Amino acid sequence: MCLGIPGRIVELRDDGGFPMGVVDFGGVRREVCLSYVQADAAVGDYVIVHVGFAISKVDESEARRTFEVLREMSRLDELDWIGEVADAALAGQSAAPAPGGAP
Amino acid sequence: MKYLTEYRDATIALPLIERIKRTATRPWTLMEVCGGQTHTIVRQGLDELLEGAIEMIHGPGCPVCVTPLEQIDKALMLAARPEVIFTSFGDMLRVPGSDCDLQQVRARGGNVRVVYSPLDALEIARRNPDREVVFFAVGFETTAPANAMAVWRARELGVPNFTVLVSHVTVPPAISAIMQSPDNRVQGFLAAGHVCAVMGWTEYEPLAKRYRVPIVVTGFEPLDILEGMLMAVQQLEAGRHIVENQYVRSVRREGTPAARMRVEEVFELADRKWRGIGEIPMSGLRLRPEFAAFDAELKFGLGDVHVNEPAECHAGEVLTGKLKPPRCPAFGTRCTPERPLGALMVSAEGACAAYYHLAKYRGSGDSAAAGAVS
Ligand code: SF4
Numbered sequence: 318m319c320l321g322i323p324g325r326i327v328e329l330r331d332d333g334g335f336p337m338g339v340v341d342f343g344g345v346r347r348e349v350c351l352s353y354v355q356a357d358a359a360v361g362d363y364v365i366v367h368v369g370f371a372i373s374k375v376d377e378s379e380a381r382r383t384f385e386v387l388r389e390m391s392r393l394d395e396l397d398w399i400g401e402v403a404d405a406a407l408a409g410q411s412a413a414p415a416p417g418g419a420p
Numbered sequence: 421m422k423y424l425t426e427y428r429d430a431t432i433a434l435p436l437i438e439r440i441k442r443t444a445t446r447p448w449t450l451m452e453v454c455g456g457q458t459h460t461i462v463r464q465g466l467d468e469l470l471e472g473a474i475e476m477i478h479g480p481g482c483p484v485c486v487t488p489l490e491q492i493d494k495a496l497m498l499a500a501r502p503e504v505i506f507t508s509f510g511d512m513l514r515v516p517g518s519d520c521d522l523q524q525v526r527a528r529g530g531n532v533r534v535v536y537s538p539l540d541a542l543e544i545a546r547r548n549p550d551r552e553v554v555f556f557a558v559g560f561e562t563t564a565p566a567n568a569m570a571v572w573r574a575r576e577l578g579v580p581n582f583t584v585l586v587s588h589v590t591v592p593p594a595i596s597a598i599m600q601s602p603d604n605r606v607q608g609f610l611a612a613g614h615v616c617a618v619m620g621w622t623e624y625e626p627l628a629k630r631y632r633v634p635i636v637v638t639g640f641e642p643l644d645i646l647e648g649m650l651m652a653v654q655q656l657e658a659g660r661h662i663v664e665n666q667y668v669r670s671v672r673r674e675g676t677p678a679a680r681m682r683v684e685e686v687f688e689l690a691d692r693k694w695r696g697i698g699e700i701p702m703s704g705l706r707l708r709p710e711f712a713a714f715d716a717e718l719k720f721g722l723g724d725v726h727v728n729e730p731a732e733c734h735a736g737e738v739l740t741g742k743l744k745p746p747r748c749p750a751f752g753t754r755c756t757p758e759r760p761l762g763a764l765m766v767s768a769e770g771a772c773a774a775y776y777h778l779a780k781y782r783g784s785g786d787s788a789a790a791g792a793v794s
Contacts, residue, residue, distance in 0.1 A: 320456040320640065320769075321562065321614040321670075323424060335573070350539060353565055353679040365617055365670050368509065368559075369537025370566040372679060373617035373670050380669040384426045387643055391435035 321365035323375050326351070326358055340366055427641030436646040437469050443653050444473040449605045450652055451598070451741060453591055454612030455482030455769025456640050462774040464642045466649075474649055477605065477741030478774075480594055480694060481612055483559045483587075484511050484767035485735065488693040489727045491558075491587040492517040498554050498585060498720060499530045505548060507541035508556040510534040511767045516760060518727050538570035538584075545574070545582035554716045557584040562614045564588055564705060565679035568686035571707065571714045583716035586706055589692055591615050592623045593703035598740065599631040605741060608652040610638040610645065613667035618683075620675030624663045632661045639667035686711055695763055696735030733762035738771055745772040752776060 327346065328339035336351040338358070347366070351358050354371045358364060363375035452458055458478045461467050467476045480486050496517045499506035506522070513522045513534065526532035531551075535541045538555055545553035557567040567584065574582040591612065598606055611624060616637045628635045634655035638648030648666040655661060665671055683705070692704020707715050716722070729735075732750050737743035745751055745764070755761035757773050764772035 321617065347536075350537070350566075350569065352569065353676050353682070355678070365614065367562050367614060368566045369539055370569065370679075372562065372565065372614065373672075373676050376669050383647075383666075383668060384643075387432055387436065387647060388429075390439065391432040 321367040321372055323363055324349075324366055326360050326362050326364060326371075329358075329360060338371075340364065340371070342366075424641070427639070427643045429643065433464075433642050433646060436643065436650065437466075440470060440646065440650050440653055441473045443650065443657060445657060447472060447475060448607050448653055448656050449475045449477060449741075450608045450610060450649060451477040451479045451606040452610040452612075452638070452645070453479040453481040453595070454610075454615070454640075455485065455767065455771070455774075456614075457610060457612065457638065457645055458482075458771055459769055459774050460640055460642055460645055462771075462778055466642065466645060470649070474653065478738070478771040479598070479609075479741075480697060480739040481560065481591065481615075482764075482767055482769040482771075483563065483589065484515055485739065485763040485770045486589055486694040486697070487512070487515065487558050487587045487763070488695045489518060489729055490693065490725045491585065492521075493725050493727055494717065494722050495522060495556050495585055496520065496525055497722065497725075498716060499525045499532050500528075501552075501720070503552050505531045505533060505544060505551050505553045506556070507533050507535045507544060507553060509536075509558070511769075512556055512558060514760065514766050515763045516730075516766075538567050539573070542570050542574055542577075542579060542582055545579050546577070549581060551581060552719075553582050555582070555584045556587070558587045560588070560612070560615050561590055561619045561683070562612070562617070564683045564687065565618055565676075568682045571686050571711055572682060574714055575711065580713075583714050583719050584707070585716040586687075587692075588687065588705035589694060590689075590703055590705065592627060593700050594694070595624075595627050595635075596631075597697070597700045597703070599627075599633060601740060603742065606633070608634040608656055609636070610648045610652065611635050611663075613637055613639045613644070613671055616665075616667070616671045616675065618675050618679045620673050620680075621663050621665065621671070622673065628661050628663050634661050635663045637663065637665040637667050637671050639670065694739075696729065696733070696739050698736075730761060733764075735762045735764050735772075738764055745775040748772070 324340040324342040327341045330337045336355045338351045340349045350370045364371035365373050541555035624635045634652045636648045636651045687705035688708050689702045690704050690706040693699045734748045760766045764770040
């Protein structure tokens, strides 16, 4: 129940002074209350939606930056990791297969 | 959405796991507070992949699991009343009360409806002025702003036939209770990102200091959780204990001020019982006296209900990390998602249900690192 789902605002609407909107979750669209993020939400922005309410905005540049940091961290480690897998394989143990992209 | 699939990237997950293993010079015990994170950890097999470096204890962060039996029984009483339309989030319908659950009350003719948002419950009340519409307001800080808004709107619009049965809990007192428990084993916390998206993390700072425990605000995707674990382990290895934020894309230190303000306007802190754990002082929210007209317990004179938790369910030990779900004698036999004995087997976010579904998930290869755990 605590999970919020990220979606993109596609429409803003004023329901008698109550800020509502339509948010697209990868093709599924739902009516969402935007009251809590009203001050800075615009069409095209990403928000985290929980039980019909946008509870925070998703900062796309931060999302990208974090991902880049993670990727860089992994890239630096990858050679060691592959080495370990190779060692394990040579020793005849079961080992993790080489990663094959996102599931 | 943009940058959602990226955070599930298995090619990055596996090296991150290796990095955590290399960083940990000894095994550390961390608790993820939120059931949503439990689900990701168990489903992706992160706990097994990190065996020897990190032991994950699954925390009490699932509202379906911790809603006290008394409140479930009150919900059942209200739902059985002929004049009442009882509304709830869907995952509360199968939580066992003392004798039955909401779904069974519905089968016997009770008017029980599932809503997606508390505003939908308010709308049902506006459309049915001759009925009493009660909404089951459960949840943590993430859900509180939505429920607070429904009550606030009901007063603004003058909807006299709308009330809420409140059973809200808050995370910081639970962290205190866990750290104060004499047999506590938790050395670091992954704090629930969406709770903090609303509340920020200022309340966590005195806790990190008082209990000398790292608290890392963490998101829900596999890479978020792995990075949160790495940040916690780095702190533990360096002997630091502060609040750090992994989930920067959605959480700011002050949270979402408009949501916090509405929660504070409508609710006040109160002692609250947690199912399986017992009472934790000032760990819940109740309606402020100004909103008493919307309190279902007062309107229907429910009073105190006394119940006994089923002795066979070990939920309390699971929720405090003393027992892993498969070690409960009822697990998978007398207690299954189809016929749950305790709430932890009901919600998808419940630790027992997460373990129960584990075999299925891993069998289908639907895992960031399925190959590595099979
Ligand atoms: S398996 Fe069932 S009975 Fe055992 S602790 Fe979990 S919910 Fe309770």
